[in-house]
Amino acid sequence: MLRGVIICPDTDLKDRLESLLNQIGIATIAKTLDKYPTQPQLVRMVRALAPDVIFVSTESTTHAFEIAREIGKNGSGVQIIGLSRVCDPQILMEAMRAGIQEFAALPFDRVRLIEGLRRIEEAAKERRSGIESASSVFSFVPAKAGVGTSTVALHTALALSRSADGKILLSDLDMSGGMVQFMLRLENSYSISDVAERSIELVEGIWPYMVTAFGSLDVLHSGRLNPAFDFAGARIHQFMDFLRPRYGTLCFDMSGNFESYSLETMHESTRIFLVCTPEAPALHLAREKYDYLAELELADRVNIIMNRWPKTPAASLQQIEEQLGLPVFATLANDYDGVQRAVSEGRSVEPSSNLGKQFAGLAQTILKNEANAWRTSAAPAAKAKKFSGLFSAARLLLSE
Numbered sequence: 001m002l003r004g005v006i007i008c009p010d011t012d013l014k015d016r017l018e019s020l021l022n023q024i025g026i027a028t029i030a031k032t033l034d035k036y037p038t039q040p041q042l043v044r045m046v047r048a049l050a051p052d053v054i055f056v057s058t059e060s061t062t063h064a065f066e067i068a069r070e071i072g073k074n075g076s077g078v079q080i081i082g083l084s085r086v087c088d089p090q091i092l093m094e095a096m097r098a099g100i101q102e103f104a105a106l107p108f109d110r111v112r113l114i115e116g117l118r119r120i121e122e123a124a125k126e127r128r129s130g131i132e133s134a135s136s137v138f139s140f141v142p143a144k145a146g147v148g149t150s151t152v153a154l155h156t157a158l159a160l161s162r163s164a165d166g167k168i169l170l171s172d173l174d175m176s177g178g179m180v181q182f183m184l185r186l187e188n189s190y191s192i193s194d195v196a197e198r199s200i201e202l203v204e205g206i207w208p209y210m211v212t213a214f215g216s217l218d219v220l221h222s223g224r225l226n227p228a229f230d231f232a233g234a235r236i237h238q239f240m241d242f243l244r245p246r247y248g249t250l251c252f253d254m255s256g257n258f259e260s261y262s263l264e265t266m267h268e269s270t271r272i273f274l275v276c277t278p279e280a281p282a283l284h285l286a287r288e289k290y291d292y293l294a295e296l297e298l299a300d301r302v303n304i305i306m307n308r309w310p311k312t313p314a315a316s317l318q319q320i321e322e323q324l325g326l327p328v329f330a331t332l333a334n335d336y337d338g339v340q341r342a343v344s345e346g347r348s349v350e351p352s353s354n355l356g357k358q359f360a361g362l363a364q365t366i367l368k369n370e371a372n373a374w375r376t377s378a379a380p381a382a383k384a385k386k387f388s389g390l391f392s393a394a395r396l397l398l399s400e
Contacts, residue, residue: 001025001026001027001028002026002027002028002052002053002117002120002121002124003027003028003030003049003050003051003052003053004021004027004028004029004030004051004052004053004054004055005029005030005031005032005033005045005049005051005053005054005055006018006029006031006032006033006054006055007032007033007036007037007054007055007056007057007064007067008032008033008034008055008056008057008059008083009034009035009036009057009059009060010057010059010083010085011034013057013083013085013106014032014034014057016106016108017055017083017104017108018032020108020110020113023110024110024113024114024117026114026117026118026121027052027053027117030049030051031045031049036060036063036064036067037067039066039070042067042070042071043070043074043237044264044267044268046071046074046078047237047240047267047268048137048267048268048269048270051078052078052079052120052121052124053078053079053080053081053117053120054067054071054078054079054080054081055081055083055104056068056080056081056082056083056100057082057083057084058082058083058084058091058095059084061091061094064082064095064098064100065094065095065098065100067080068080068082068095068098068099068100069098069099071099072098072099077123077124079101079102079120079123079124080099080100080101080102081100081101081102081103081104081116081120082095082100082102082103082104083104083105084103084104084105084106085105085106086105086106087103087105102116102119102120104116135248135249135270135370136248136249136250136270136271136366136370137240137249137250137252137265137268137269137270137271138156138249138250138251138252138269138270138271138272138273138366139252139254139262139265139266139269139271139272139273140152140153140156140251140252140253140254140273140275141254141256141262141266141272141273141274141275141289142254142255142256142274142275143256143274143275143276143277143282143283143285143286143289144256144281144282144285144286145177145256147275147276147277147282147307147308148275148277148307148308148339149253149254149256149275149307150172150174150178150179150180150183150253151183151307151339152273152275152305152307152332153170153180153251153252153253153273154170154180154183154184154253154348155348155349155355155356155359156251156273156359156362156363156366157170157217157249157251158214158217158348158359159359159360159362159363160217160249160251160363160366160367161214161215161216161217162215162216162360162363163360163363163364163367164216164248164249164363164367165248166216166247166248166249167216167217167218167246167247167248168216168217168218168247168248168249168250168251169211169217169218169219169220169243169246169247169249169250169251170217170218170219170220170251170252170253171192171219171220171250171251171252171253172192172219172220172221172222172253173192173222173231173252173253173254173255173261173262173265174222174253174254174255174256175192175193175222175223175225175226175227175229175255175259176225176226176227176255176257177225177255178221178222178223178253178255180219180221180222180253181221181222181223182343183342183343183346184212184214184219184346184347185346186212186219186221188209188210188211188212188221190206190209190210190211190220191220191221191222191223191224192220192221192222192223192231193222193223193224193226193229194210194223195210195220195239196229196230196231196235196239207246218247230259230260230261231259231261236261236264236265237264237268240265240268252265252269254266256289258289258292263296266293266296266298266301267296267298269301270301270370271301271303271366271370272293272298272301272302272303273303273304273305273329274286274289274290274293274302274303274304274305275305275307276304276305276306276307276324277306277307277308278306278308278309278310278313278314278315278320283320283323283324286304286324287323287324287325290302290324290325290326302326303329303330304324304326304327304328304329305328305329305330305331305332305362306320306328306330306331306332307332308332308333308334308336309331309332309333309334310334311334317331329365330358330362330365332355332358332359332362333354333355333358335349335353335354335355338350338353338355339355
């Protein structure tokens with residue numbers, strides 16, 4: 001099934017299209033926008049949602065054609081279908097020149113829309129063939145310092161590596177206090193700083209030496225304390241593009257300080273796990289951070305993981321959910337002794353322990369939810385073949 005996005009300020013036009021798409025069943029709509037996105041917003045959306053097709057209203061031809069040209073030059077292979085209430089030959093010609101391969105106007109023709117979507121579906125299959133790429137990107141973010149986010153990120157990644165298909169990467173992006181290197185006693189001198197300082201071409205050749213392998217899990221640590229570290233926006237995107245074809249899942253351990261590169265990574269994440277504990281200060285900051293992420297239009301990706309959950313909590317889970325304003329995705333038991341033993345020995349907690357089993361269960365839940373959400377490849381690929389033979393370049397998906 002195709003994954004689609006609708007960009008359409010015209011609510012009635014959008015609703016009619018969604019209704020027909022639901023009947024057809026070829027494309028699922030991952031997101032609808034009632035206003036045209038800016039160029040950075042468009043790039044982030046394409047990276048995060050990895051759509052196969054974007055339906056763009058030509059209500060504003062300037063914005064619609066800018067979107068088409070941006071999609072065309074970024075090499076994502078996403079196909080564009082223009083939307084309009086009327087079929088204007090002049091707009092069709094301009095749409096063709098902007099790179100819009102298909103066009104649909106009222107009244108929508110069901111048969112022709114199906115034919116157009118089938119063509120896009122075939123192009124998407126061809127684009128994905130032979131490409132193994134990260135379908136899931138997870139960011140682990142602390143509600144406040146000391147809630148055990150690195151422990152959660154590490155053990156969730158390890159549990160995922162035992163169950164998920166493909167290689168998994170855990171990258172520590174906490175430059176103000178990353179703990180993964182210490183927790184696993186990693187001796188590898190390479191760190192995320194080396195990635196930021198080197199060109200991707202150089203990283204390509206030495207990548208296997210930069211990470212430490214634990215079965216199907218690769219780990220890249222944060223290196224020495226470096227609060228001044230800055231992973232420039234363009235470079236973090238280049239890094240993500242480098243990683244996607246190499247891993248089935250990417251996990252990032254964040255500082256929680258919302259640095260610019262952390263926010264860029266969260267914009268590319270399929271899920272943001274906000275790690276919290278039942279104490280009042282952590283709950284307060286969890287709600288503050290959730291509200292801030294909501295302002296960045298990331299609320300639908302946030303999941304709460306309640307760490308160090310006591311046997312007899314002072315507040316019920318329902319009370320905590322009411323305070324946070326969203327449900328708790330998972331709770332993890334408070335096994336202080338087990339975690340301390342693991343850290344002192346540079347290993348993971350025992351998989352057979354209660355906490356170890358909970359991490360395994362958390363990984364299974366994540367995998368199940370990801371399968372239900374259904375994601376396509378987010379790897380950048382060569383541009384899809386240009387369509388030909390209909391209206392020179394643009395096809396009409398409308399009633400004659």
